[in-house]
Amino acid sequence: MSMYFESKGRSAAKTISWRTLATLTTAIIVYILTGELVLAIAVGSIEVIAKIILYFFHERAWNKIKFGKRMIQPCVIWFTGLPGSGKSTLAEKTYQYIIERGLHVEQLDGDKVRSIFPNTGFLKEDRNEHIKRIGYLASLLEKNNVIVVASFISPYAESRHFVRQQCINFLEIFVDTPLEICEQRDPKGLYKKARSDDINDFTGIDAPYEKPKNPELRVKTNEQSVEESFNTIKTFIDHHLSQHNAQT
């Protein structure tokens, strides 16, 4: 991605070339229809001045019309839930959906970020620090006009609260899948390892998950199909993104 600019010189040159072409056309039409050169030149001359003035007022008038104007406020959409709850799947779909809507969006995913920073620990302190850093990152992206889709177990209320404070529009989506279901699914075989003590401090088994008390949205993946859950999220996001319509 890049920032594109058109210099003032380019805009001026383009304006002049269009006005010349447009007015010449008018004059030629008049000449062809009447055969009168003087009339053609007169119409063209008046047109140049008239159109420039008109165009200006046309622009100003449209400036006051709200129809079709949208202001999209970026936001941080934060998925939290147990391992295997379906966070990443739903976050990925959400990310793709926002891309399709043509908006700036960045995805932050627990697993992907950890692969860049393999030394991040799993103890409470480490986890909290990690989530706070991610939250800072998310808030900077949001501030720079990028919608963020984040999916992190983020088991502690404290660090989720910190992230909420950092962001302007923090939308917490609690993927509320019961532990039994998550353990049954066990997509990466991690619950099995946690049960057999190959992994320690595993959220849900031997580390706590503090459920969000007032998430902006709660999704129950055990009562709904993935598509149904995602539709709930889509409606929620559509509602949020259209809230700011027609504000200037």
Place this chain on the structure above:
Amino acid sequence: MSMYFESKGRSAAKTISWRTLATLTTAIIVYILTGELVLAIAVGSIEVIAKIILYFFHERAWNKIKFGKRMIQPCVIWFTGLPGSGKSTLAEKTYQYIIERGLHVEQLDGDKVRSIFPNTGFLKEDRNEHIKRIGYLASLLEKNNVIVVASFISPYAESRHFVRQQCINFLEIFVDTPLEICEQRDPKGLYKKARSDDINDFTGIDAPYEKPKNPELRVKTNEQSVEESFNTIKTFIDHHLSQHNAQT
């Protein structure tokens, strides 16, 4: 900041309202000059069709003209140097300068980031991890079209190299101020504390600073005034930002 959009409906309505207004004007001009209603309507009718076709080809033609088109590639401008070298001062000026140029820019500063994450340690491992995380953050901002101005002591070549790899356009500015001068300046009284053992692992005193071997720019603040140093940086940045002119 927000994302503004104009809906297709708005663009269509605006196009129609302009074409109606413009063509009516032409017809009225012709009518006033000739008093012939049929001629005025004929000119107007032909004009509508002719202008729509012409406008399209005018746009296509300008699409092929490079004049005045600029592509600005975002970049990560990374200031490294000893404590007290003048990094933050120069970074702040750089940040303000880029804002004035009307570009998207975010500032990341060692002191400010540490105030958010006070638990970040000063040992080699901690420092490297810290810088790598900042580098990841910077690269995400860059990827999302934001120029980043970062100022961090970043004493280890390893983590600076990691950041360079993460970013697309990494511009390393080495603020090359001799240790004696930095210690003399000691803006925050930290050298004094380091000498009296109130602070440990202080870069330059009891922790190493690995000088960049091939920075994109080296600034010698002991041989130049702040303004002179900043002018060097300005020229460097201007050169970089104009490099990509007229590329589509």
